[in-house]
Amino acid sequence: MNYTLHQLQIFLKITELQSITKASEELHLTQPAVSIQLKNFQDQFPIPLTEVVGRRLFITDFGKEIAQAAERILNQVQEINYRTMAYQGKLSGRLKISVVSTGKYVMPYFMSDFMAEHTGVDLIMDVTNKTKVVRSLELNEVDFALVSVLPDKLKVDGVELMPNKLFYLSNYDRELPKSPSKKHLFERTPLIYREPGSATRNAMEGFIEKNNFKVNKTMELTSNEAVKQAVIAGLGCSIMPLIGNKNALRNKDLKIIPVKGLPIITNWNLIWLQSKNLSPAAVAFLEYLRERKESIIKEKFDWISDFG
Template sequence: MNYTLHQLQIFLKITQLKSITKASEALFLSQPAVSIQLKKFQDQFSIPLTEVVGRQLYVTDFGWEIAEAAEKILNEVQAINYKTMSFKGQVAGRLKISVVSTGKYVMPYFLSDFINKNKGVDLVMDVTNKGSVVNSLEKNEVDFALVSVVPNQLNLDRIELMENKLFLVGGTNLKLNKKTSPKKLFETFPLIYREDGSATRNAMEAYIASHDISTRKKMQLTSNEALKQAIVAGLGLSIMPLIGIKNELKNNDLQIIPFKDLPIVTNWNLVWQKSKNLSPVAMAYLEFLKFEKDRIIKENFDWYEEY
């Protein structure tokens, strides 16, 4: 056998995405180039690795076995590269972070300088729902997680990054009567919620309950982007994090509606298990945040103080 690391990488990506087209996009290669390398790799085995039924590509049982071995080989090669860089005095390794969906507007700004400065660091950032973020912490699958509400069921350390402000938001196409009482707004316009378990939804429900607000029809959407589009289209109102609507406010697609005791203010926290044995890369990142956090906030979130 004479397969290459490049072929192992391509085959592993095909098994992960179950598509040559998607694998080519993920690897920034042309589809014909991926197909050629897959054929060359397959030709070295007497048992099929994949099969096509209809127009769908399937991985055979033997193919899954080879994919598992390929992943182990590639991880070992990466480990060798990390060790080489470390011996040269460079920060090298993999940094894994799980981020709640709205946190995607925050976390990249606290990562870019660190990643650009340390070329030997590979970033794996999973943007998902709160339940999955907490689960990844519990299973020790990540170094850090970004949350706006720290889960109290886990024993965690944390660094507060910046404030998270939640305002009542509506589309600019809604004709709001200035004489309408604040509570009447909720009776007139439907409320749009995030999915169950979302920290934004929990904060919104607690606010409504504590202010004894009666609401009309309500809707539920499972992503911040979908929620924004629904509000822009005039489907209703919602209480939303300011961090995710900068462009919509600038473009006059959304408006902040003044309301009693709003904004709700929490904090974005980078958290990790207290018992976790942090890698050198994770320790280096915490040290970076210690000295650079305030500068990053000042340079990238000065607009935040206008609201």
């Protein structure tokens, strides 16, 4: 056997995505290059690692076992690199953060300078809905989670980052009465929702239920970006976070409709399990946040005050 670490990385990515095309895109390699490396890797085993059925790539049971072994090997190699950097006095390690979907407009700004200063730290950031974020935290799969609503059943510590404001948004050209009634906004106008499990959806449903509004026509989409584009296209209105809509508001693609009781204001919190034994990289990041968060908010998010 004479396989390389590069081949292990490529095969592991193929098994994760079950696609040579997607693997080549994530690895920034050409598809033929990935195919050649897969073939060279396969040639070292007498048992098939993959099979193609109806143009779909599947990983064999043997291939899955090899992928698990490859992951262990690559993790050990990464650990060697981290230990080497540590002996050189450099901060090293891996940060795993799970982020609710709207948080993708927030978290990178709190990470960028830290990552630039500590090149030995690797970042893995998963963007998904609140239910999955809380689940990954509960299972100790991540160091931190970014949420706008704190989980009820977990004992967590956290750092409050900044407010999260949700407004009733319409496309700019939608014709509404000068002072539209809540009946008009919530019963006559189609409303666009996020999918179940989303904190944005929970906040929107809570507001509607609290005010006893009846919603007759709805649409459900699976990301904030999809909701934004649907509202811009005129398919309906929605209660949406201000974060992620700055350009659409400034470009007059969207407009805020004043509604009593809005905006809904929560706070972005970076949280971790109280029982979590934080790594040196995680501790350093928390220290960085406590020192720099106010200046980051002022520099990167001062525009929020322009919209109330």
